[in-house]
Amino acid sequence: MKITCIAFLIILLLFIPTLITGNSDSNKKLHLCQKVEATAATKPSANNDAHVLLAHIQHSDSNADKQLATVSTAVSHAIQMSGQSIECRYRLLSAGEADPLAPQLTAQLPVAYLLLLGQTDWQPLLFAETELTGDKLLARLTEQPAVVQDLDDGNFEGLTQAATGSTTGHWLVAFLDPKDAQLSSKTRILTGLAQSLRPLHVSAARVLLTEASHATAARFGIAKPNSLLLFRSGAFYKLPHQLHSWRLVLAFARHGYSDAKKFPVPAAPTPFDHAVDAVVAFLLSFNGVGVSPVYIAICAGLFVLMACIIAVCLCAGKGLSKVTKTD
Known part of the structure; x- marks a missing residue:
């Protein structure tokens, strides 16, 4: 009996320092x-x-x-x-x-x-x-800190390659109001999302809704700021969340998109498209300043006629070139 008690005391004495050390380590961590x-x-x-x-x-x-x-x-x-x-x-x-x-x-x-x-x-x-x-x-x-790209009409397609197979990876794009008082906070959140999504080859970017990005916003039907789009493999998805719900955004970008509606990416505007838009805007600028609608219609018709003549000439030139090579 005495031997048992002595053995118990020895074990207890050996175990007490362990308990003290363990609690100390726990407190240090806390x-x-x-x-x-x-x-x-x-x-x-x-x-x-x-x-x-x-x-x-x-x-x-x-x-x-x-x-x-x-x-x-x-x-x-x-x-x-x-x-x-x-x-x-x-x-x-x-x-x-x-x-x-x-x-x-x-x-x-x-x-x-x-x-x-x-x-x-x-x-x-x-x-x-x-x-x-x-x-x-x-x-x-x-890791190197992630960078949020600024996109506009001039570089959107070149960087994202959204309509040509997304060879630069996937993209999470936020359309933001440049006058928003919370712009810096939202950009910080977007940077954090870019860091978290980097292992999935998802880059993050923002499009400030200004005149320089008007064509891009119109291309994807963006009517109001704080819209989020995810671009993957030639298609895009509209996120039903905003940046402040970043956990939901993360879940959508990782796997939630597979249950969402997929939209085909519209073709990037060509220089001819930009020219047509410029002419239309120019003609509309005369509306309401005393210029006859008939005059506007005639100008528009002449422009379309000139465009058709140029297109025919280009096609004819290509055909003549092929015939010459054959001869």
Whole structure:
């Protein structure tokens, strides 16, 4: 009996340090992220020699402690695997409080932002899952930041090749209002989506609805801003979501498009199309300023006649060239 008690005491003495160490490690992970106030949340690291991860968590969420522990564990894992310094911060936001970095994301908490060493722009870490893992954070530290392309009538087809087989990959394109007060926030969200969709060869771009992109907007029937289109393999899909619902956008771009209606990509406007549009706009500009509709109709008819003559001449020239080669 005495031997049994002694053995039990020895085992207990050996096990107690393990319990203490385990709790200590757990507390270190839990407190790895430092709480910051709004004024200090978005400032770079004081010593400017580390990456900065900023997590926004809803204060009233019953899982706030669990989410904070998940972020801390992810940061700890990334530090161990990469050997790089990462400063972890977190803010507890009240329900309905605006996110200082992207108000559009207020309803999407929790969310995390990453400020890479040497950079000045916070990148949102957008994932379909609600939890951030160490492997995903580690991947972001080693990847080059994604770039959101600006598209207009002059470069849309050349970059996306939407009508010619999408040889440059798939594209998620947002049509935005350049005067929107939330333009910078929406662009930041779009950048985060580009980073998350990069493994699927999906690039992200924005089209600012100005005169320089009028033909592109008309080509795809864009009547209002904040429209999202996904281009894949010569077809496009209209997303029923907006950028602030980024988790739904991610799900659609990954697999949800397969259940959505597919639209064929209209052919890119030719120089002749642009010429016709210019002439029509020119003729319409006379409407209501005292010019007879008959005169406008005659001018339009002459233009069409000239276009037909040019087309016939071009076709005849090609035919003559073939005959000459045959002889």
